[in-house]
Amino acid sequence: MLRFVSHKVTSRVYSTTTRSHVGSTASSWTTVVSALARSGVIDALHAAVELLNDGDKPDDASSALVHLLRVSGNHGYVSLCRQLHGYVVKHGFVSETRLSNSLMRFYKKSDSLEDAHKLFDEMPEPDVISWNSLVSGYVQSGRFKEGLCLFLDLHRSDVVPNEFSFTAVLAACARLKISWLGACIHSKIVKLGMEKGNVVVGNCLIDMYGKCGSMDDAVLVFRHMEEKDTVSWNAIVASCSRNRKLELGLWFFHQMPNPDTVTYNELIDAFVKSEDFNSAFQILSCMPNPNSSSWNTILTGYVNSEQSREATLFFTKMHSYGVRLDEYSLSIVLAAIAALVVVPWGRVIHSCGLKLGLDSRVVVASALIDMYSKCGMLKQAELMFWTMPRKNLIAWNAMIYGYARNGDSTEAIKLFSQLKQERFLKPDGITFLNLLAVCSHCEVPMELTLGYFEMMVNEYGIKPRVEHCCSLIRAMARRGDIWQAKKVIQEFGFGFDGVAWRALLGACSAGKDLKAAKAVAGKIYVYIVMSNLYAYHEIWREVSQIRKIMREKGVEKEVGSSWIQEQNVAIQL
DNA sequence: GTAGGGTTAG
Numbered sequence: 001m002l003r004f005v006s007h008k009v010t011s012r013v014y015s016t017t018t019r020s021h022v023g024s025t026a027s028s029w030t031t032v033v034s035a036l037a038r039s040g041v042i043d044a045l046h047a048a049v050e051l052l053n054d055g056d057k058p059d060d061a062s063s064a065l066v067h068l069l070r071v072s073g074n075h076g077y078v079s080l081c082r083q084l085h086g087y088v089v090k091h092g093f094v095s096e097t098r099l100s101n102s103l104m105r106f107y108k109k110s111d112s113l114e115d116a117h118k119l120f121d122e123m124p125e126p127d128v129i130s131w132n133s134l135v136s137g138y139v140q141s142g143r144f145k146e147g148l149c150l151f152l153d154l155h156r157s158d159v160v161p162n163e164f165s166f167t168a169v170l171a172a173c174a175r176l177k178i179s180w181l182g183a184c185i186h187s188k189i190v191k192l193g194m195e196k197g198n199v200v201v202g203n204c205l206i207d208m209y210g211k212c213g214s215m216d217d218a219v220l221v222f223r224h225m226e227e228k229d230t231v232s233w234n235a236i237v238a239s240c241s242r243n244r245k246l247e248l249g250l251w252f253f254h255q256m257p258n259p260d261t262v263t264y265n266e267l268i269d270a271f272v273k274s275e276d277f278n279s280a281f282q283i284l285s286c287m288p289n290p291n292s293s294s295w296n297t298i299l300t301g302y303v304n305s306e307q308s309r310e311a312t313l314f315f316t317k318m319h320s321y322g323v324r325l326d327e328y329s330l331s332i333v334l335a336a337i338a339a340l341v342v343v344p345w346g347r348v349i350h351s352c353g354l355k356l357g358l359d360s361r362v363v364v365a366s367a368l369i370d371m372y373s374k375c376g377m378l379k380q381a382e383l384m385f386w387t388m389p390r391k392n393l394i395a396w397n398a399m400i401y402g403y404a405r406n407g408d409s410t411e412a413i414k415l416f417s418q419l420k421q422e423r424f425l426k427p428d429g430i431t432f433l434n435l436l437a438v439c440s441h442c443e444v445p446m447e448l449t450l451g452y453f454e455m456m457v458n459e460y461g462i463k464p465r466v467e468h469c470c471s472l473i474r475a476m477a478r479r480g481d482i483w484q485a486k487k488v489i490q491e492f493g494f495g496f497d498g499v500a501w502r503a504l505l506g507a508c509s510a511g512k513d514l515k516a517a518k519a520v521a522g523k524i525y526v527y528i529v530m531s532n533l534y535a536y537h538e539i540w541r542e543v544s545q546i547r548k549i550m551r552e553k554g555v556e557k558e559v560g561s562s563w564i565q566e567q568n569v570a571i572q573l
Numbered sequence: 574g575t576a577g578g579g580t581t582a583g
Contacts, residue, residue, distance in 0.1 A: 034574085066576050101577035132578040139579095167579035203580045210581095234581045265582045296583055328583055 002083045004049040029058040041071055045080070052087060062096040069099075073106040081106045097127050104130065108137040111390070114424055128159050136168035144172040148181070163198045170204035179212030186221075196226050203231045210239025234262050241270035261289050265297055272301030292326045299332045303339070311336035312345065327358045331367035338371040346371045360389055366398040373402025396422075397430045404438035412438045429465060432456040436471035440478065449475045474506075 032048045048068055051058075058064035065084060072080045085103055093099050100123050107116035120126055120134050131154045138147035151169040154161055166189055173182035186205055189195050195202070202225040209218035218239040225232060233256040240249030249270060253259065264287040271280040280298055284290055295318050302311035315333040318325065330353050337345045350368055353359035359368070365388050372381040385391070385399045396419050403412035416435055419427055427435075432452060439449040453472055456462045469488055476485040 063576065070576070098577055103577095105577060127577090129578045134578095136579065162578090164579045171580070198579095200580050205580095207581060229580095231581050238581070262582050267582095269582065293583055300583060332583080 002049045002052055002080070002087065004045055004077070004080050029056075029060075029064050032064070041075060045072055045075075045077070049080070057091070061091075061093060062099040065093065065099055066102045069102045069106055073109055078110055081110075094122065095124050097123065097125060097130065101127075101129050101133060104133050104137075108133065108140075111141075113137050113141055113143075126159070128162055128165065131157075131159055131161075132164045132168065135165065139168045139172045139175075142175075144176050147172045148176070148178075163194050163201050166194070167200055167204045170201075170208045174204075174208040174211040177212050179209070179214055182208040182212060183217075196224075199225070199227050199229050199232065203229070203235050206232060206235040206239060210235060210242055213243060215239050215243040215245060230258055230260050230263070233257075233259070234266060237263060238266045241266065246270050246274065261287070261291055261294065264288075264290070265294050268294060268297045269301075272298055273304075275301075275305055277301065292324050292329060295323050296326070296328045296332060299329065299336075303332055303336050306339070308336040308339040312340070325352070325356065327361040327363050330356075330358060331363040334364070334367035334371045338367075338374040341375050343375045343377065346375060362388075362390065362392050362395060366394045369395060369398040369402060373398070373405055376406065378402060378406055378408070393425050393428060393431070396425065397428075397434060400431060400438075401434045404434045404441070407438070407442055409438045409442035409444050413444075427456075427460060429456075429462050429468070432460075432462065433465075433467055433471065436468055436475070440471045440474035444475075446475065446479060446481075 029048075029051065032044050032051065045068070048064075065088065069081060069084055072084070081103075085106075088094060088096075088099060088103065100119055104116045104119050107113070107119065116134060116137055120130055123130060131150070135147050135150050135154065138144070138150060148169060151165065151172075154165060166185055170182060170185060173179070173185065182205075186195075186208075189201060189205070195205075202221060205221045206218045209215070209221065218236060222228070222232065222236045233252065237249045237252050237256070240246065240252060249267075253263065253267065256263065264283055268280045268283050271277070271283070277298070280301065284294055284298065287294065295314075299311055299314055299318070302308070302314060311333060315329070315336070318329065323329075330349055334346065334349055337349065346368075349371075350359065353361075353364050353368070358364050365384055369381045369384045372378070372384065381399065381402045385395060388395055396415070400412050400415050400419070403409070403415065412435065416427070416431070419425060419431065432455075435452055436449065438444070439452065449472065453464070453468065456468070457464060472488055473485040476482075476488065
């Protein structure tokens with residue numbers, strides 16, 4: 001027995017007038033389906049549920065059910081959709097690929113990717129659309145590695161990939177900056193002759209190359225495209241500006257036929273990143289349709305350049321100009337407030353979030369956790385965390401960070417163990433950074449600290465970044481193991497990274513170990529700082545000169561490893 | 574009227 005309850009009062013009123021109309025003619029599926037396609041959706045759904053309950057099977061069952069699922073899904077009738085799934089199973093329609101695909105669409109849209117995947121696994125014959133749907137589901141929810149792995153599975157299956165298959169996976173390569181795989185996929189696309197005919201594929205390629213730092217390849221793809229749309233232009237402008245070629249980006253921008261809000265927002269972002277706020281303002285005031293993002297980009301710029309006070313002032317300005325505040329506006333300004341440690345302002349934004357109905361959004365809730373814990377209000381942070389309806393990794397990380405920041409290693413470690421029990425979440429590099437940070441600041445046994453580091457590398461396949469090593473170095477140096485810490489730097493190939501040496505030097509000075517500090521500083525520090533400075537100014541000749549001196553003096557040894565090997569580890573193929 | 578899958582800003 002299917003039950004359909006439409007909670008909307010307005011639709012009830014509406015249905016009293018039109019129900020009889022549909023009801024009198026809705027004895028057939030044809031009428032219901034055409035009503036679903038046009039208007040009077042609620043009544044059509046009622047009529048359809050009645051028909052199904054009467055045992056009236058539609059002639060073309062899968063078509064009718066696909067329609068039903070699409071409409072009830074779009075209108076947020078989650079319960080009805082789940083019941084329809086039950087109906088599909090009960091009446092043996094699961095082998096209908098189109099029907100299962102549309103069920104997958106519903107689960108994806110209602111953030112139940114796991115259910116979509118389960119359905120996919122149960123399909124006897126998933127087609128290319130089923131595969132694409134799942135791959136894009138993972139990519140769209142930020143689970144890029146899983147998306148990539150699934151794409152590789154598709155490649156090994158009998159199903160032939162099409163244009164749609166490549167777009168989502170290129171987006172994943174872009175976000176993970178795996179240009180070698182992106183380039184492989186590019187050559188596959190060329191081989192299949194899909195490069196020229198499809199604008200979206202071209203757009204994805206431009207974006208992928210741009211995000212992977214290969215601006216020249218992005219330009220090449222752009223120039224060879226037969227047809228270009230606004231997204232193509234936006235992608236090439238962004239590729240240039242992201243790769244420190246703002247001039248070229250602006251040149252493309254001036255050639256562009258119809259710049260839109262995204263284009264202008266890209267430019268604002270580029271100016272803000274080069275801390276040219278005046279140019280950013282100029283664009284904001286001259287652009288045709290500024291939206292929340294346009295303002296948020298400048299707000300983010302202030303926070304990222306550590307101008308938190310300016311950020312809060314700018315936020316006030318947004319408010320007074322009547323800019324629609326969205327979840328990002330709130331989370332960014334909360335970051336600024338957290339840096340300034342002004343609890344009353346944080347509370348104001350919290351109530352602002354409640355009023356706008358944005359407080360349970362993951363970005364806002366995590367920002368609130370972060371703000372409260374940075375202000376030392378751990379109890380408030382905990383309350384936020386445990387009352388969140390859906391907790392993603394960002395929220396967990398924020399809470400672990402909260403404990404870490406307040407020096408509560410016991411709670412941080414306890415929460416980390418709880419995170420490990422979560423079925424659909426996996427700790428990432430940030431989680432371990434927070435965990436290692438708490439280990440380096442508190443009296444956590446060295447064996448445990450090292451255990452976490454090894455767990456990160458071996459169990460979760462996360463490549464240690466220099467920040468992880470810094471925490472490890474600090475933890476070792478706290479115990480006076482300067483030379484072991486030095487070994488860590490060399491072992492992980494951070495010998496050329498000033499940050500690692502600075503961490504060690506800092507640890508030496510904190511431990512008042514003058515002898516060790518002198519040894520570290522005198523031998524290496526100057527070289528590193530100079531090398532980084534030259535690299536920053538792109539004076540590569542000097543960089544290599546310094547590195548040569550370092551090698552000759554036996555100060556450091558360059559660690560060589562295959563780039564492809566590294567990337568393979570990075571995506572856990 | 575042919576349903577189910579794709580790209581860009583934070």
